Amino acid sequence: MGIQGLLPLLKSVMVPIHIKDLDGCCVAVDTYSWLHKGALSCSKELCKGLPTVRHIDYCMHRVNLLRHYGIKPILVFDGDLLPMKSEQEKKRARVRKENLARAIEHDSNGNTAAAYECYQKAVDISPSIAHELIQVLKQENVCYVVAPYEADAQMTFLAVSQQVNAVITEDSDLIPFGCPRIIFKMDKFGQGVEFQYSRLQQNKELSFSGFTKQMLLEMCILSGCDYLQSLPGMGLKRAHALIKRFTSYDKVIKHLRYNTVSVPPLYEELFKKAVLTFQHQRVYDTLTNEMVHLSSIPENIGDDLDFLGPYPDIAKGIAEGELDPITKMPLMGENIGVNRKSQLKNVDLGSVKKKLDLPVQKNLLTQYFCFASLEAKRKYRAPRMSPNHSSPSCNTSASPNEHISAEDTASKINCPEIASLLQPETVACVPLPSDSVDTGFSTEVLESPSHDVEETRTPEHTLLQQPKHSIHKPCQTLQKEQECKAATNATEDKIRAENRKVIVRSSYFQHKPRNENNEDEKQKSLMKDNLSSNMCENTFLESAPFKDGYFNGQVMKRKDHSNNSLQTESVKPKKMRANASSLENVHSASNLRTKSTDEKADEGKFGSNISHIERYSDIAEKSMERFVSVISSFGFSSSGSRASGLRAPLKDVGNTNNNGSFVEVDFSQFAYIPKNRKT
DNA sequence: CGTAGAACGTCGC
């Protein structure tokens, strides 16, 4: 559930970002959301225990997308359920069960469409599914870690302890957790919106001036979170107002009681537990192979801390995916007879033999792997073929083709090169993970209301900005160092272009024969050009104006011409009026009003009004033809790119800009009525 | 105006 309605209220500090801006960085990935999305396309198979690898493929595609852009991903998996959340989880399980029953009923009635919908609602990302992915990740030398409890806390730990520069997730919970840098809504092109904790005080919808992290956290809990239902009638706005006025939850509750608002007697106690759960949840420290608290426990806290997650002495086994995080039973190898994984593997084995006539494999995993790549190669076209590229992004010590033992896995999780990246000078001002996972839940003020974000930063925020110095890959060029920090800095994009790195291609898809045909090659080079050059550097004319818009962060607006007919050909802006631009306006992204290709598909993602205009896919719209071929050459579905164009928002299109400086564009010719919208 | 709840989409064929 996350924090309901939090993200929409923070949209003014959400900045569009393409992951290429994270070149050389290390990111933690909320694997659940990827697995879940990937599972939608094969939910029936998963529910029925039939063999499928589409969800795995989906995740691997995204892993490869990250690696393609020189980003090192650490995939984080959910672990055991927290006691506080078990109630909610039971509910969800029940809903899933109901949907499964409904699906089977629809299926027997021949109503496959309805059945599929129900199957989708019934999919559960079980540990065994996660384990399937982990097997592939091992094979691919992709870093991963299974959180002892919530992936959110684990990812926050990784971010706060500077092991990653950013977190990719869909879950707004990362914000109350205090994660310094989050990328939401990353799509299959690598485009998403970035949240940085340090920008929070610039938010427009709600003013967070004078807010501490503690206050923000309490506000979130007060408005209702996974650990504590909100009081009736309490939402984000009221919680914000109350916290702003009283600065702490106990005073808020006193005030509420004084004003004859009925507050359950246990509420205060539960609230305290919720706060502590956010602050001190148990996570796995990959550097010491120990379970630690997200931030260290103050001494004056009670002794019964089991709600933070009981302490299992098998943390390592769980983190490495060898043990089921819930049942704590081994998940290893081929001798699992109970879950569908073994069925899957057996079936796959058959398929592989049939399709490939492969020699006898050493283990089932290898065969699974071949099967997967067979599947994948039909869909996936790597940007550029490099015959023999082992990924530089992760383990440099182990050969990709070697079977990875448990011991290797440990080092893989630890990602030793990261530790070595903590340069002495940084360490001096950046606390080490083990003792200093200070998520800053102190009374420190978030930031002064003034706008000079870069200069007047509290030490903590400086800390959060440090990765630019502390984390980079040794094997990569110097400029990359700057790139991390420059994620929001437009001017540095130029540097990046000269800096295109070798495309990392996972061996997951490398079984595909090279250069299947000329067309492929053409498309690939086209794609390379477009993606690497055109789309970034805007070498083609149509998008040139948009480049400025994008990189200067100007707000573009388009008039409402929803009655205009669909026109995806010859897309060129009729009129453009540019105003004075400044980087400040990056934060005015709240009034973005353009929908783009695929944005229709992504529409559910993020309100109707953020960031669409600045997306690369918008640029693509200006040269739809090329983009479509680009995308298809990437192996991503291009369906919809053409069919769905821009859609004029039906409402909320007025001149609602907060400041006058924006680029106004008449996009009337892009007007598009989405195909699947009924009247 | 803000909250609560229902409906619907997520992917990809």
Next chain:
DNA sequence: CGTTCTACG
């Protein structure tokens, strides 16, 4: 999980 729409106070 999110967003969007709607009803209700």
